Amino acid sequence: MWRAVRIGLTAPGEPIRLARLMLRMFPAEPEKMGLLALMLLQHSRQGARFDETGAPILLEDQDRSLWNRTMIAEALAMIDKAMLHHQPGPYQIQAAIAALHARAGKPEETDWEGMDQLYEALERRAPSPVVTLNRAVAIWKLKGAQAALDMITPLSEALDGYFYFHGVRGTFLRQLERGEEACDAFRAAIALAGTAAEAAHIRRQLDQLGNG
Template identity: 50%
Template sequence: MPSAWLSTHLRASRPRVLAALNRAFGDIDVAEDAFQEASLKALKTWQQDDIPKDPAAWLIVAGRNAGIDAFRKKRRETLTAPEDLEPVHDGVHPEEELTLSLDRSVYRDDVLRLLFTCCHPVLRRDQQIALALKIVAGLSVDEIARAFLVQPKTMEQRITRAKKRLQAARLRYEDPDGAERSARFSVVANAIYLVFNEGYSASQGSELIRETLCEEAIRLARLLVRLFPGEPELRGLLALCLIQHSRRRARLSATGQAITLEQQDRLQWDRTLIAEGIILLEAALRKATPGPLQIEAAIAATHTRAARYDETDWAELDRLYRALEIIRPSPVVSLNRAVVIAKLKGPEEALGQLEQLAAPLERYASYHATTAALLTELKQFSKARKAYEAAIQHAGTEVERQHICSKLDALRSRVPGL
C-alpha cells in the first residue's frame, strides 16, 4: 500500500511539476526526463509517514536539480550552468522556502503554457490528444496506444513526430495578452473535450481504457477550473464532461450494445455528477459570455431535467441548438437540431432541413440513420431501408454498426418483404 500512495502523489503532482520544469528548461523532453528522475528519487526517499508537505514543490526542486545535472554533463568542461539554474538547496524537505516563492499566478501560467504547448494548433488533433495524455496526464504510451487501437510503436512515433513539429515551429511564449489568452483557453478546452469524446463516443478499445480517457479529461478540466475559475468556458467544459459522464452506466447494455438517450434507464444516471455539472453551468452562465461548450453543457443539462424521454423540453433544446448554430456553425449541429425540429414540428419539416445537409454529411452514419428514422415515421419504408444501408456502410465503430443493423432488422420485421 505505501508505494500506491506514493504513486498517487506523483500522479497528482505531475501537471504542476512538469509545467514548472517546462518553464525552467524550455523543453518538454528535458522536463519529462527531469520529472522521471525526480519521481525515482521520491520513491527512494519518501516514507509513508513522511511525505513532504508539498510534494509538488519537492519534486520541482528535485527535478530542477536533475535537469541541471543533465545539462552539466552535456557541457561539463566548457561551461557552468547559467546563474538562474543554480541547484536549489536540496535537504530533507527543501520545498518549504520554494513554496513561498512559487507565486500562484506563475504556477497558473505554467500549467496553461504546458497545456497550450501540448494542444498547440500546429499539431494535428490526434497528436494533441496523444501529447496531452502522455505529458500532462502521464499515461503510458502503451495505455494511449490501447485506447486508440494502434500498436505502441505507432503511438510512440506519433508522439515523437508531434514533439518534432513543436520544435520546428519554434514556439515562443511571451506573456499572452487578453485576446491571446482567451484563444489559448479555447484551444486547450477543445483538446480536453476531444480527449473526453475519444473515451465517450462509441467504443473501440476496451471499456476500461475508454473510461480512463474520460476520467483523465475530467481531471484536467477540474485542474483548469481550479486555476482559472473566472473562465466560463472552462466551467462549461467541466460541466459538459460531468453531465455526459453521468450517463456512462446507462449507455451500454450488458452485452456492449449502445443504448440511445431515448431508451436509457434514467435512474442509472449519476445524480451527483449531474448536480455538480448543473451548478458549474449556472456559475458559468452568470458571466453572460456564452461559448460553445457552455451551450453544449446546457443541452446536456436540459436532457437531465426530463425524468422521461417524452418529457424532454424540445423547445428549449431548439433554442440552444440555434444558439450553437450561430456561435459555432457545423453540419453536425444542424443535424442535431433537425432531430429536435422533428419532435417540435414533425418529420416532414425535419427532412427538409436534412436535405440541405446531404452533401457535407454524406459519409456520416448518424445523418443516414436519422434520415432513415424520419422516413420510417412517414411510412416511406423502402427509402428508409436505403438510408439505413447507407448508415451501415459509413458506421465508424462496431457498436454503431450493430446498433444501426438492429434498427434495420426492426424495420424489416415490421414491413415484411422489404
C-alpha cells in the same frame, strides 16, 4: 432518440481531471466551466449507454436511474455559475443542452423548445452541419419528421460520410413510411458504422422494416 454529437469519454479520470485543473488556473472563465459541466453530464450517462451485449442504447431508452446524479448535480451548479458571467460560448451552450436531458425525469418531459433555442444559439456561435443535424432531432420532436427531414436534406453532401447523418435520416424516413428510402439510409449507416455494436443497432432497425 438519435444524438449525433458524442464526447469521447470512456473514463472520467484524465479528461475531467484536466478540465478541473484548467478551471483552477482560470477560475473566472465561463467557457472552462461549461467544458467541465459538459464532460460531467456526458459521462454521467456512461452506465446506461450500452446493454449487456455491448449494443448502444439510445438516450430516450436509457434507464435514467443509472445516471450518475452526483455528477449531474455538480454540472448543473457549474452551468448556473457560468451563466452568471453573461458570456455564453459554445461549451456553455452544449452543456445547457445536455442539462435539459439531465433535468428530464422521463423522455417525454424533455424541453424540446428549449433544446431548439439552444441549438439555434449554437448554430450562430459555432455553425456546422453536425450542429444542424442535432437541431433537426429537436425539430422532429416539435414539428414532426417531415420538417426535420427538410432541415437535414441540404446537409446531404457535407455529411454523406457521417454515420449518424444516415441513421437520423433513416429514422425520419421510416416515420414518414418511406420504407425503401429508409432502408437505403440505414444501409449507408451500416457501411459507415465505426463499431460492430453500432452496425448491429442499425441492422435491427433495417430488419424491422422487413427489407434487409
